[in-house]
Amino acid sequence: MVKTKNTDLQTQERIFKAATEVFEEKGFAAARMQEIADRAEINKALLHYYFRSKELLFEAVFQVLLKKMFEKILSVFMMDISFEKKIKLYYEEHINILIKNPNLPLFLLNEISHNPELVQGIRETLRYSEMRDVIYKQHSRELRKYGIKKGELPQLMVTVVSMAIFPFAARNVMKMMMEQLGDNKSFNNFMQARKDFASDFVIAALKNRKK
Amino acid sequence: MVKTKNTDLQTQERIFKAATEVFEEKGFAAARMQEIADRAEINKALLHYYFRSKELLFEAVFQVLLKKMFEKILSVFMMDISFEKKIKLYYEEHINILIKNPNLPLFLLNEISHNPELVQGIRETLRYSEMRDVIYKQHSRELRKYGIKKGELPQLMVTVVSMAIFPFAARNVMKMMMEQLGDNKSFNNFMQARKDFASDFVIAALKNRKK
DNA sequence: TTTATCTTTGACCAGCTGGTTAAACCTTAA
DNA sequence: TTAAGGTTTAACCAGCTGGTCAAAGATAAA
Numbered sequence: 001m002v003k004t005k006n007t008d009l010q011t012q013e014r015i016f017k018a019a020t021e022v023f024e025e026k027g028f029a030a031a032r033m034q035e036i037a038d039r040a041e042i043n044k045a046l047l048h049y050y051f052r053s054k055e056l057l058f059e060a061v062f063q064v065l066l067k068k069m070f071e072k073i074l075s076v077f078m079m080d081i082s083f084e085k086k087i088k089l090y091y092e093e094h095i096n097i098l099i100k101n102p103n104l105p106l107f108l109l110n111e112i113s114h115n116p117e118l119v120q121g122i123r124e125t126l127r128y129s130e131m132r133d134v135i136y137k138q139h140s141r142e143l144r145k146y147g148i149k150k151g152e153l154p155q156l157m158v159t160v161v162s163m164a165i166f167p168f169a170a171r172n173v174m175k176m177m178m179e180q181l182g183d184n185k186s187f188n189n190f191m192q193a194r195k196d197f198a199s200d201f202v203i204a205a206l207k208n209r210k211k
Numbered sequence: 212m213v214k215t216k217n218t219d220l221q222t223q224e225r226i227f228k229a230a231t232e233v234f235e236e237k238g239f240a241a242a243r244m245q246e247i248a249d250r251a252e253i254n255k256a257l258l259h260y261y262f263r264s265k266e267l268l269f270e271a272v273f274q275v276l277l278k279k280m281f282e283k284i285l286s287v288f289m290m291d292i293s294f295e296k297k298i299k300l301y302y303e304e305h306i307n308i309l310i311k312n313p314n315l316p317l318f319l320l321n322e323i324s325h326n327p328e329l330v331q332g333i334r335e336t337l338r339y340s341e342m343r344d345v346i347y348k349q350h351s352r353e354l355r356k357y358g359i360k361k362g363e364l365p366q367l368m369v370t371v372v373s374m375a376i377f378p379f380a381a382r383n384v385m386k387m388m389m390e391q392l393g394d395n396k397s398f399n400n401f402m403q404a405r406k407d408f409a410s411d412f413v414i415a416a417l418k419n420r421k422k
Numbered sequence: 423t424t425t426a427t428c429t430t431t432g433a434c435c436a437g438c439t440g441g442t443t444a445a446a447c448c449t450t451a452a
Numbered sequence: 453t454t455a456a457g458g459t460t461t462a463a464c465c466a467g468c469t470g471g472t473c474a475a476a477g478a479t480a481a482a
Contacts, residue, residue: 011429030240030325033470043431048471103324110321112383113314114241119387128388154401155408158385162377167369169380172323174369176330177339183365190365197366201416208419209411222459244440254461259441 012050014040019051020061024103027110028058062111063121069104070126072097073161077131083142087160088199094164095191105168132157146206163198167191223261225251230262231272235314238321239269273322274332280315281337283308284372288342294353298371299410305375306402316379343368357417374409378402 018040022031033054037044051057076090098104112118135157136143136150148156167174167190175187229250233242244265248255262268287301309315323329346368347354347361359367378385378401386398 026325027238027240027321029238032468034468044470045432045472046430049429052471054470106320106324109317109380109384110238113317113380114237116383119383122384122387126384126388152408154385154388155405158378158381159374159409159412162373162381163370166373166377166380169320169324169377170369170373172327172330173320173333173337174365176333177337177365194366197363198370200420201370204419205412205416208415243438245438255440256442256462257460260459263441265440 011040011042011046015042015047015050015057016061019047019057020065023058023061024065024101024107027107028054028114031058062118063125065101065104066108066121066125068097068101069108070122074125074127074131078134080138083139084203087202090160091164091195091198094161095195098164098168099188099191102168102171105165109169147209148206160202163194163201167194222251222253222257226253226258226261226268227272230258230268231276234269234272235276235312235318238318239265239325242269273329274336276312276315277319277332277336279308279312280319281333285336285338285342289345291349294350295414298413301371302375302406302409305372306406309375309379310399310402313379313382316376317382320380358420359417371413374405374412378405
């Protein structure tokens with residue numbers, strides 16, 4: 001309970017890690033408690049000893065994965081650097097994270113859409129309105145120059161993040177396309193190249209907008 | 212069997228429609244045969260009479276939804292019009308389809324990622340390499356002008372489609388952001404506005420690229 | 423060593439899930 | 453009217469799923 005033995009933490013961490021893997025791969029509905037127990041190499045009853053139910057275990061895992069997804073985005077967009085640098089840094093950092101966690105986007109989008117109550121967790125983690133206000137204050141001059149009105153900021157933000165996130169969600173479709181192409185570039189190479197392509201694309205679009 | 216009575220088709224169609232709804236909403240793993248039967252207002256055993264198993268029923272539904280997603284994209288990008296017009300028409304048509312089927316993107320991406328064998332169906336429906344070749348032949352002049360090399364075409368294509376598809380996949384997250392904003396625009400208004408935003412954005416980026 | 427507390431386990435269970443089956447029902451053609 | 457074949461149903465089933473529980477095992481303090 002209060003006393004934290006070595007073994008306690010080891011076991012709980014092993015369960016948590018196994019649960020993360022299984023939930024991320026299969027999603028909540030297709031995930032099986034038995035499989036989590038097997039991967040953690042423990043008895044199934046132990047799962048319920050540490051995390052009362054499948055739902056509670058899932059929620060614990062979900063919160064951590066949600067933060068893994070959004071904390072970096074938030075911190076980058078809150079930084080006090082130029083908008084151009086921010087875009088470049090965002091793609092660099094976020095694509096790196098997603099290369100390490102390629103299942104993250106589809107997992108999060110899917111669970112959120114199937115269980116709207118999870119959205120509450122996002123409110124607290126993403127803090128969108130805060131981010132939006134900071135961005136608009138910091139970059140009012142640049143955004144005006146680019147002809148982005150405050151009402152259009154969501155359009156721009158969605159565009160920016162979709163260019164990084166969408167390819168991971170569509171990863172299997174893309175892999176198929178690349179095979180068919182006889183393209184030797186791996187998916188990861190594609191995403192490495194995308195860091196520059198995406199930032200150049202966004203900057204170019206902004207600099208040449210109809211005003 | 213061969214004789215097609217009225218009632219046969221009506222029943223089979225009712226089952227198919229109900230199955231489409233349930234699979235699209237819940238996904239394969241969380242979908243329940245009983246719920247499909249209830250929505251079709253028939254006995255559960257009838258599902259197995261018309262479609263032998265859950266898997267077979269799912270595959271039938273999946274193929275139709277896959278075509279709903281991709282046929283329009285394919286036909287637009289195969290048309291003999293300028294690249295700019297093609298981009299505009301693509302967003303107009305595809306966003307219209309997705310507004311009518313908002314769950315389609317997440318459903319397809321998710322099922323494909325959880326069941327790689329379904330990719331075969333995409334090969335036949337999407338015909339990516341054919342599309343890519345046609346695009347590159349038709350627009351070699353324009354693409355050269357924009358400084359898009361053949362190897363970069365996938366980057367451009369993924370960018371274009373992600374701007375239309377991603378917002379639907381992230382629909383619930385976006386709805387939350389809009390509420391928090393106190394924004395009265397509905398999600399559909401956002402997507403209507405996105406038709407112009409996206410095409411202008413892509414065209415602007417192309418016209419101002421580093422070469 | 424003893425004792426109290428925390429961990430871990432095997433065995434078990436109720437309820438759900440996809441799927442089957444035999445019988446009833448309906449339609450149609452002879 | 454009747455026989456045949458397709459359609460629909462209620463009842464049923466085996467296997468899986470999340471979850472429980474009593475007992476055994478480990479740990480550390482007294």
